[in-house]
Amino acid sequence: MPTGVAIRDARTQLFDAAERILLREGPSGLTSRAVTGEAGVAKGVLHRHFSDFDGFLAELVEDRILRIEARGVALLEAAGSATVAENLSEALTTVFETVAVAIVSLITFRDDLQTRLRARRPGGVPMLAEASTVVAAYLSAERETGRLSAAADIDTLAPTLIGAAHLLFADRTAARPEPEAVRRVVLTVITGALTA
Structure with a gap:
């Protein structure tokens, strides 16, 4: 996703992406990179909203x-x-x-x-x-x-x-x-x- 583009409700978007990965691949497939990729956002978005x-x-x-x-x-x-x-x-x-x-x-x-x-x-x-x-x-x-x-x-x-x-x-x-x-x-x- 290009920088500078506003993301509406990033938390929900990231949570839903994590849920899809969990259902599809299980816990071993859940990484920060997988979540941001699934959500279609830059990796930094996750770290802007959460400590780690x-x-x-x-x-x-x-x-x-x-x-x-x-x-x-x-x-x-x-x-x-x-x-x-x-x-x-x-x-x-x-x-x-x-x-x-x-x-x-x-x-x-x-x-x-x-x-x-x-x-x-x-x-x-x-x-x-x-x-x-x-x-x-x-x-x-x-x-x-x-x-x-x-x-x-x-x-x-x-x-x-x-x-x-x-x-x-x-x-x-x-x-x-x-x-x-x-x-x-x-x-x-x-x-x-x-x-x-």
């Missing part, structure tokens, strides 16, 4: 966590509607069919990124921990509606659902899991907690 490449990646992860938390609001509003299994299946698919699985791989791939994120978010694996919190809030709301048993162990159910869904979507080279496969996993985890 790991700072850029940390902000990318934070941005994608905010998206998960925003989706959590919609999930919470769904409490009491459709079925618990349908709501969870849709929410888990929405989270994991995006870049979430690739970002978890990126976090485990880059030690410096992991260190930065743990300073900000000390509990669990970033993205998975926040997704678990979103699911736990929804399950608690469903317990309040009476569709989940008062004895339902939310602190066990939420991370179990996240872990199972993560494994279902983890193979980037395979076809996306069928909706019925996601629903079966969800029902296997929550059936004992559902009320009649």
Whole structure:
């Protein structure tokens, strides 16, 4: 890109480019040069907006966590509607069919990124921990509606659902899991907690 040309919302442009690379090539293909090339901007643009490449990646992860938390609001509003299994299946698919699985791989791939994120978010694996919190809030709301048993162990159910869904979507080279496969996993985890 020629110098002196204004770039509209460079952060979003760079984040979206990084996401495309992650989905296409995985964490090993993600370099600052690859990101700026994919975004069609000069390499200096990234360093003008971020302290360094790991700072850029940390902000990318934070941005994608905010998206998960925003989706959590919609999930919470769904409490009491459709079925618990349908709501969870849709929410888990929405989270994991995006870049979430690739970002978890990126976090485990880059030690410096992991260190930065743990300073900000000390509990669990970033993205998975926040997704678990979103699911736990929804399950608690469903317990309040009476569709989940008062004895339902939310602190066990939420991370179990996240872990199972993560494994279902983890193979980037395979076809996306069928909706019925996601629903079966969800029902296997929550059936004992559902009320009649």
